[in-house]
Amino acid sequence: MQSFRSEIENPLVEKDILELERKIRLFKEGQVDEERFRSLRLARGVYGQRQLGVQMVRIKIPYGKVTSEQLHRIADVSDEYSRGRLHITTRQDIQIHYVSLDRTPELWAQLEKDDITLREACGNAVRNVTASETAGIDPNEPFDITPYAHATFQFFLRNPICQEMGRKFKMSFSSTDDDTALSFMHDLGFIAKTKKIGDTEVKGFKVLLAGGLGSQPRHADVMYEFLETDLLIPTIEGVLRVFDRFGERSKRAKARLKFLVKDLGLDGFLTLVENEKRALAYQSYPIDTSDFESEITFESTEVPTVQIDNQQDFELWKSTNVIKQKQEGLFAVGIKVHLGDFYTDKARKLADLIKQYAANELRFTLRQNILIRHVREEFLPFFYTELQKLGFAEAGYDSIADITACPGTDTCNLGISSSTGIAVELERVLKAEYPQYISNKDVTIKISGCMNACGQHNMAHIGFQGMSIKSGNLVAPALQVLLGGGVLGNGEGRFSDKLIKVPSKRGPESLRLLLNDFDTNKNVEESFLNYYDRQGKTYFYDLLKHLSDTTNLVEDDFIDWGHDKNYVKAIGVGECAGVVIDLVATLLFESEEKLDNATEAFENGQWSDSIYYAYSAFVNTAKALLTSEGVKTNTHDGIINNFQETFVATNRIELSENFPALIYQINKNKPSKEFAYNYLNQAKGFYQKIDTFRKLVVEN
Template sequence: MQSFRTELENPVVEQEIIELERKIRSYREGKMVEDKFKSLRLARGIYGQRQPGVQMIRIKLPFGKVTFKQLLRIADVSDEYASSNIHFTTRQDIQIHFVSLDRTPELWAQLAEDDMTLREACGNTVRNVTASPAAGIDPDEPFDVSPYARTTFEYFVRNPICAEMGRKFKIGFSSSDKDTAFSYLQDFGFIPKVRIVEGEEQRGFTVMYGGGLGAQPILAQKIHDFLPEDEFIPLIEATIRVFDRYGERNNRNKARFKYVVQKLGLEEVLRLVEEERLANKTQHFVIDRETVAQPEPPAVFKGEVEPVDAKAYEIWLKTNTFEQKQSGFYGVYVKVPTGDIPTAKARLLIEGIQEHVADDMRVTQDQNLLLKYARKASLPHIYNVLHSLGYAHYGFNSTLDVTTCPGTDTCNLGISNSTEMARVLERYIEEFHHDFVYEQNLKIKISGCMNACGQHSLAHIGFHGGSLKAAGKVLPAAQVMIGGGTVGNGVGRIADRITKVPTKRVTQVVDLVLNDFKINKLADESFHEYYDRQTKDYFYRLLKPIADLSTLTEDEFLDWGREDVYNTAIGVGECAGVVIDLVATLLFETEEKLELAKQALEKGSYADAIYHIYSSFVWTAKALLLDKGVNASTQIAVINEFETLYVQEGTFTFPTAFTERVLQINKYEPSKEFAEAYLTQATAFYYEAAEYRQAVVKA
């Protein structure tokens, strides 16, 4: 590993980079244990990839702001150290892939020359502070939240109260009540408000608290209708202190702040936060509203340019541009498929647009790019530049604009190839459902696994990767989720799990749902209203034929874009902080089934509830059998093998035989009494099995 010298202006950053180089050397020499080094590198934005021996580097861009010079610097760095590609993330970061660990210090030094950092981009830290990409130019905003997001980033980066938390912490600022930064699914979500006090305008925020995505999404709760602007930093600080003290650190599945709120109760958490505020660095924090100034507009464009495709250009104008609150200027959304732009195209993009837009671009939460301060006369030129690069795709933020995580391309946790699935769906919708190019209240989002990096939980139609078994083989599958999304002003919805289908059938799912929506929706009815009227059960029945595994073709045993045999080999997920394998997946699905049973019980659907409970017994037993290398082919074999290998060996005990306990399903008529008793037994078995599994993993 080569040493290097850097002339960085910030001595703290310089020291951090030098220290990283030392730690890497210490790790290579065997002087630092794996877990300790992993924690250190994650806190510096260095994340292990699915491919051995290389790293993903996450560049932390507060509220997604990136300048021309910074993007060009990232392109240079990606060419020298990575794969000549730039990836935009759903938290407004930029990632590059296939980087050698030993070269990360010098890579960081180059990025730091243009005021970019890797610090706390991953790990158990305050992650990138996000904001609505249109902040500063949004016609609906009460004020620009960019300075507040920037201040939050600066206040908590390298802050000791959040250097080694039990889990990550996420903060987002929406620019208006449209809530495009998803305040309802953040640990802290802020929506700007203005009120008049004694004749003077006062700025503040509606505050959403304790939300989160992940494998088990939880909606945030509103704790303030209006919090004055000088109080939001102290509130975050006190909360993080409480989280650091009371947050789970052993079972990382339950380590997010949302579980602290769930466990202690909102009232008790807020009491602890109030009690903690005395220890804050400050009781009131005055915000410098000029921290993020508006950029200089481009010079007047005097030429005349005709768009290369007049018809497509007109659609693009309607879907990808909007009039800013600054009169005479337009925001332009660049739709970047799967969030990936090769470095060569990035350079050509900057070269083509830099005299036509302001030097203040924003990465969006749906992996696109927002250009600001375009003059109307420049729009045809900008369109032509994008067209020449393949980025003049219309339909920004529409059904046609599918969000996805990297999936099995690079991620350790990926179960399915979500990027190719997204490309297939976009092509399919454009060809067969072109009218949805204007529909911005029906979004499709995909994650490669149950963790929600692709935001599938807040999609109107969402998919996450999974697997199914048929004909003695495993095939890639997609969990279908419907009914999520943003309502507005802190209100959001988490999508319902409907059914699981072979991955190759997702186009059928989308086709069926979109057609049904077009045919059966009432006049002016939104997708949410239509979904609520039809009910979850309607969609289960609608999609049930697609989930039928008796008609599988050989192609359906292959994932999208793959020709090799599908397998569920999963590595260690460092961002999510858990080990995801088939055993863990089955146990998670057990929890889902128990939750479905509770919901069915509440509705009086006792037979449905009882079958969900029975399935949870089988899934739990199957998971533990896999730990012993036993992959029973039928449910009855699972039940019997568990009896033999776990009950008769004394690992688990029951008042009666395990087989008798599970097979009560066919000994009683469906009733509330039996369903409740059966659910109690299954829940107890699940928790005992989960504890046993955790002990095995730790051993």
């Protein structure tokens, strides 16, 4: 297990992997509580699977970009530690399944050889930073957002301010007003803009705040119409600090940023962000874009000779899967990846193809697909024939027939009914019965196995959510049908209306009814959303109502798609960054670790990091004592105030000043060496006082 030490060049990464290995050992020895261990492994991309004894490992791929070398590395790891299948997520990550927990540190070390991380791919942290897959090649973009997405990923990876928040935090960057990265449904969404200031054209972003999907979708607020790029990182840090301090931590269903902003109001939240400015290490953070401006080069310039067997199929493929880049003579090629799943044999061949003929870059997309970039026009026939050999030349990239679906009951603990199974059947229906829709990119179909919306069903034109339905004493798999969602552009979007619940086996018929009605009754050039609005929700409810009748179910209705046995509703404990129950001793142990991190950061001259680690130790230590008394610890702010009322105001704990004043020095002082030194020593002194108090209580 220790053999990877000499292979890791980055000491921070080595420390991280060794810490995961150590905590696995302590957990198996019974020295670390299961719930706390879950929190730690989630922050390292290791996620419990529906099947007992194995893990899903999520590989964090910033804005979906991979090189040939990285794709080879991922394929090697999947073959060695998993089953050779790769799954592209709607956040441009890669997931592999059925991994042994004991082997995860070694797996991670192998990935890091090609600069690939698992860190914060899951858990209560900043998740993968997503972006438009056409960033840098879109003819309509004001500028390439790639370096800004990359800088955001780098700055907040392992950043102490966002390691143990109440819930996950998601960010996206859209290249154009088309908003292909879906800013309106993110905690923070950024849309590229430019603005004339005097004679200078300045780069910046429209900033969207506190959007989200799930069971209670919320449209993001406009935080700023225009934020200059130099203020991007400080603004994100301010938002994260406020979320960390005031966000809910006990009630998981209310722990996302959207609930905090709703409670505080936009103005109230922005005031708190403004109050954090003094504490930031950077008031301005210019982002160097030079590494992303290099000339596009190719390993091979010789065009291989190929024979196109069916010219009509080739032309259809070009019309649906090939995108003209802003770079003269270059094109991007979209690969429709069925359900986001592909295998390592194909991954390696694809990796070799892009290295030799396509400038060594592809991006995984938000629709669970692959986009190859920088393909010369004369090479398109060659790419078509090569992709045909891999089964990657199916027409309909990003069309209605390109259905997005989460893994559902295949591997997820929270899956209620099969999302992949119904997706397979709906794609079959579209291909066989509605070939005219293969080129339709104006309608989207998305499917989630539960209400958590990993498949983004509640922002689709046509969405399906996995459910169950009763018929007498029996339970059948079901689908909630949703209509009317979509991306409107420039930070605007709409969420789908919940229409009706039907048995899963009637899902295909519901799709037929909807498409047939649309084809028959729409006005000329009328979009699906306009048609839906004109007809109204009740019209579509009446259209599908007869499908919801459960008095006439047959035997097949009780068998879910992709299964051969009767449906059993089985929901496990979800690990989508759920808040965990902390034991007092574990909390105090963690406070010691935070103080060690603060000391190390101080010794390395990282004043801001040291201060935030010390702040976390203060709060964590106070939380331990409040937990021992059964006092609420829902938010950091609540912990600080409750500790004052419970222990300081009652003279049970004596401090030189009230506890909030002690803690909130953090946002009243610049992150200087002197303040970092004093604050760290105060945190150490506070811990020693609480540890002594706790030992006396336990002994008595």
